[in-house]
Amino acid sequence: MKLDDADLLESSGQQVRGNDRSGRVQGASEQRAPLSLEGRLMRQLLTSLGDPPLEITLWNGESITAGAGPAVAGFRIADRSSLLKLFINPNLYFGEAYSDGSIEVEGDLVRLSEIVYVCRRRPDTPYSRRMNRAARWINRGRRNTLSTARDNIHHHYDLGNEFYSLWLDRQMSYTCAFFPAREMTLEQAQIAKMDLVCRKLWLRPEETVVEAGCGWGALALHIATHYGARVKAFNISREQIAYARSRARALDLERRVEFIEDDYRNIDGRYDAFVSIGMLEHVGPSHYDELGRVIDRCLASNGRGLLHSIGQNQPAALNAWIEKRIFPGAYPPTLREMTAILEPQGFSVIDVENLRLHYALTLEHWLRRFEDARGRVSAMYDERFVRAWRLYLAGSLAAFNTGELQLFQVLFARGDSNEVPWTRAHLYDQSAAG
Amino acid sequence: MKLDDADLLESSGQQVRGNDRSGRVQGASEQRAPLSLEGRLMRQLLTSLGDPPLEITLWNGESITAGAGPAVAGFRIADRSSLLKLFINPNLYFGEAYSDGSIEVEGDLVRLSEIVYVCRRRPDTPYSRRMNRAARWINRGRRNTLSTARDNIHHHYDLGNEFYSLWLDRQMSYTCAFFPAREMTLEQAQIAKMDLVCRKLWLRPEETVVEAGCGWGALALHIATHYGARVKAFNISREQIAYARSRARALDLERRVEFIEDDYRNIDGRYDAFVSIGMLEHVGPSHYDELGRVIDRCLASNGRGLLHSIGQNQPAALNAWIEKRIFPGAYPPTLREMTAILEPQGFSVIDVENLRLHYALTLEHWLRRFEDARGRVSAMYDERFVRAWRLYLAGSLAAFNTGELQLFQVLFARGDSNEVPWTRAHLYDQSAAG
Numbered sequence: 086m087k088l089d090d091a092d093l094l095e096s097s098g099q100q101v102r103g104n105d106r107s108g109r110v111q112g113a114s115e116q117r118a119p120l121s122l123e124g125r126l127m128r129q130l131l132t133s134l135g136d137p138p139l140e141i142t143l144w145n146g147e148s149i150t151a152g153a154g155p156a157v158a159g160f161r162i163a164d165r166s167s168l169l170k171l172f173i174n175p176n177l178y179f180g181e182a183y184s185d186g187s188i189e190v191e192g193d194l195v196r197l198s199e200i201v202y203v204c205r206r207r208p209d210t211p212y213s214r215r216m217n218r219a220a221r222w223i224n225r226g227r228r229n230t231l232s233t234a235r236d237n238i239h240h241h242y243d244l245g246n247e248f249y250s251l252w253l254d255r256q257m258s259y260t261c262a263f264f265p266a267r268e269m270t271l272e273q274a275q276i277a278k279m280d281l282v283c284r285k286l287w288l289r290p291e292e293t294v295v296e297a298g299c300g301w302g303a304l305a306l307h308i309a310t311h312y313g314a315r316v317k318a319f320n321i322s323r324e325q326i327a328y329a330r331s332r333a334r335a336l337d338l339e340r341r342v343e344f345i346e347d348d349y350r351n352i353d354g355r356y357d358a359f360v361s362i363g364m365l366e367h368v369g370p371s372h373y374d375e376l377g378r379v380i381d382r383c384l385a386s387n388g389r390g391l392l393h394s395i396g397q398n399q400p401a402a403l404n405a406w407i408e409k410r411i412f413p414g415a416y417p418p419t420l421r422e423m424t425a426i427l428e429p430q431g432f433s434v435i436d437v438e439n440l441r442l443h444y445a446l447t448l449e450h451w452l453r454r455f456e457d458a459r460g461r462v463s464a465m466y467d468e469r470f471v472r473a474w475r476l477y478l479a480g481s482l483a484a485f486n487t488g489e490l491q492l493f494q495v496l497f498a499r500g501d502s503n504e505v506p507w508t509r510a511h512l513y514d515q516s517a518a519g
Numbered sequence: 520m521k522l523d524d525a526d527l528l529e530s531s532g533q534q535v536r537g538n539d540r541s542g543r544v545q546g547a548s549e550q551r552a553p554l555s556l557e558g559r560l561m562r563q564l565l566t567s568l569g570d571p572p573l574e575i576t577l578w579n580g581e582s583i584t585a586g587a588g589p590a591v592a593g594f595r596i597a598d599r600s601s602l603l604k605l606f607i608n609p610n611l612y613f614g615e616a617y618s619d620g621s622i623e624v625e626g627d628l629v630r631l632s633e634i635v636y637v638c639r640r641r642p643d644t645p646y647s648r649r650m651n652r653a654a655r656w657i658n659r660g661r662r663n664t665l666s667t668a669r670d671n672i673h674h675h676y677d678l679g680n681e682f683y684s685l686w687l688d689r690q691m692s693y694t695c696a697f698f699p700a701r702e703m704t705l706e707q708a709q710i711a712k713m714d715l716v717c718r719k720l721w722l723r724p725e726e727t728v729v730e731a732g733c734g735w736g737a738l739a740l741h742i743a744t745h746y747g748a749r750v751k752a753f754n755i756s757r758e759q760i761a762y763a764r765s766r767a768r769a770l771d772l773e774r775r776v777e778f779i780e781d782d783y784r785n786i787d788g789r790y791d792a793f794v795s796i797g798m799l800e801h802v803g804p805s806h807y808d809e810l811g812r813v814i815d816r817c818l819a820s821n822g823r824g825l826l827h828s829i830g831q832n833q834p835a836a837l838n839a840w841i842e843k844r845i846f847p848g849a850y851p852p853t854l855r856e857m858t859a860i861l862e863p864q865g866f867s868v869i870d871v872e873n874l875r876l877h878y879a880l881t882l883e884h885w886l887r888r889f890e891d892a893r894g895r896v897s898a899m900y901d902e903r904f905v906r907a908w909r910l911y912l913a914g915s916l917a918a919f920n921t922g923e924l925q926l927f928q929v930l931f932a933r934g935d936s937n938e939v940p941w942t943r944a945h946l947y948d949q950s951a952a953g
């Protein structure tokens with residue numbers, strides 16, 4: 086267990102409250118002068134987040150701690166205005182203030198994020214009560230019409246292939262990798278992920294595959310190279326499609342892999358397999374029925390389908406800052422919400438695998454590479470961009486490590502097809518490695 | 520593919536309708552004298568079921584066929600009253616009439632059931648239209664209070680251990696087996712199923728396990744014997760608990776396995792693992808939230824849980840005859856419905872496996888053993904009982920083979936627990952076979 090929740094709980098808020106009740110005064114902050122109004126606001130914010138063991142320093146030098154024992158991380162706030170915004174909407178303004186430098190983190194950014202995620206979901210924090218109340222009314226992603234979808238995707242994926250090449254693996258897979266052994270390199274783990282997907286899909290030579298949301302084309306090219314199937318791969322990111330086409334040319338695979346700059350809703354034809362890796366987050370639950378009808382239209386009678394998506398255990402809005410600055414229109418579904426794609430069409434779910442901890446490890450690699458390439462990123466973008474991306478990668482790593490986010494791979498077939506693998510043993514057969 | 524749907528479709532109704540449109544008269548029945556009123560009713564019933572290629576013979580010798588080409592099976596109806604009941608409610612009265620001998624099947628009962636299941640779900644049959652309309656209002660199983668649950672379970676599971684011992688495996692596992700290789704014996708496959716469950720649950724020596732609905736105790740005893748864990752196993756079937764206790768005594772496992780005659784709602788204590796194999800079918804969706812709260816109450820912070828249940832791809836009422844005569848109060852949930860147990864408590868789904876075709880093979884073994892033991896069953900029960908059980912086993916085999924029913928194994932943990940297996944490779948590691 087990476088993050089020791091039990092230790093954390095013991096060292097933080099619960100003990101302080103115990104001391105408060107006994108009337109004894111303990112802990113660094115308690116021995117100081119009474120807090121200013123701003124200090125009390127900050128204290129209240131920490132309480133509402135379940136008393137994470139953090140030390141917050143204000144512009145006036147005042148220090149606020151929560152929890153007993155030493156703080157495991159903390160941050161400095163540069164001015165009153167940033168504090169007030171943070172108090173009003175911490176989910177949005179922590180990211181804003183971190184990006185523009187009004188908040189400077191002291192200690193490890195990942196650890197700080199993990200501690201906040203773990204503490205705020207304790208039963209009876211204002212955060213967890215609000216989450217429970219709000220679960221029915223949350224924003225499950227905007228309506229993604231053909232044109233807003235294009236804008237949203239352009240916002241993130243067309244930042245420039247060179248930027249992504251600085252910290253992704255060589256084949257530019259920008260989705261969760263699969264590490265059969267933890268010590269694998271990122272390159273090996275992304276190839277292992279593609280093999281896992283192809284084996285789950287039970288691909289055989291000369292079969293046809295349609296891919297919805299193909300990124301920079303790594304999976305489509307892997308399928309054609311190693312499984313002998315033919316692929317039509319759809320994507321609405323212009324830069325990604327251009328990159329993928331140039332790779333197909335270089336590999337002389339243009340007759341086996343076709344990259345199409347179009348929306349998943351415009352997929353036509355019939356295929357032996359449907360695959361979508363990391364697109365569903367951008368689809369939005371209000372379009373799941375539509376996606377199910379697209380799959381129903383294009384999957385052959387004995388075809389197999391696989392959906393790979395970031396998910397959640399319970400419905401909750403995506404972090405407001407991530408939705409605003411990083412992934413507009415995105416929403417990570419629960420497994421229950423994902424079934425809304427498949428159940429109306431009578432598809433049969435064959436296999437679901439949760440690769441949450443593999444995404445945490447993938448993000449460790451990405452964050453390390455991003456930091457290693459910091460000089461080159463700084464030469465391409467301003468400091469606000471660098472800080473925003475660091476926070477996005479660190480916060481995502483923390484989210485997967487603490488169970489805020491999940492990664493679901495869902496394999497399915499038509500309800501009346503018996504052309505499915507007899508067991509899953511072939512997924513783990515070393516002698517048949519792709 | 521066991522049942523060749525494509526061949527079936529080609530040889531049946533669609534072709535007949537084509538001929539009708541062309542005005543040509545073909546097929547055995549078409550060359551005979553005009554049908555009687557009863558014959559036309561039967562023809563209308565077959566049409567409403569999607570024209571399965573069957574030949575039905577009435578008490579007056581009249582023969583009705585649907586589909587072109589030869590009928591692959593058929594049945595004789597003994598009297599007008601049975602035909603009328605069948606016409607009014609085929610789902611209920613086929614079973615009733617078969618049990619009392621008013622219907623005699625000609626050909627293979629499994630094949631007949633499969634053909635009806637496949638044909639009736641064709642788009643635009645009255646059956647499939649009615650199913651689509653009724654999906655929102657179906658009976659998802661009665662309310663199972665503590666006392667009705669006891670009555671329902673007594674109805675089926677307390678028929679006598681001797682009866683079940685005639686056709687189950689030696690350890691009396693009355694749930695889907697797992698056949699790593701198809702040619703395994705039923706005994707081997709039931710042991711392989713128990714090992715699969717234990718490996719998924721990641722059981723380690725001296726851990727504690729609670730089992731909800733333990734049948735005749737095979738899994739609880741297997742866990743204690745081969746995984747060194749301690750088990751509390753709950754069941755409300757008196758005969759099953761008595762049998763399980765006597766096995767625990769014989770194996771000298773009474774200090775490691777406790778069999779408790781009580782309802783799952785009365786489980787107390789905290790455990791490293793929660794397991795329930797084939798009980799959920801009897802719980803009913805209106806009690807899923809309650810079951811989720813029981814699991815939440817009893818699962819340790821790093822515990823794992825597994826639910827193994829017959830399921831469906833889309834909500835549909837259990838066959839009316841099965842619900843009336845075999846499994847009162849039962850309902851097979853969709854995967855979406857199963858998430859209603861886990862999502863409200865924030866559990867994280869780690870792994871879902873659909874073992875549908877393994878249940879079809881399990882039922883092939885049971886049906887063969889049941890037929891082999893027919894003489895002994897007849898000595899214990901009347902002919903109506905023997906026929907009802909044959910139909911139940913054959914119809915269930917057909918239902919799993921054609922995708923009417925599914926078998927879901929759902930593995931889960933607490934949302935914030937990182938104490939979960941890194942991959943699933945250990946499930947298929949031959950060198951570690953239990």
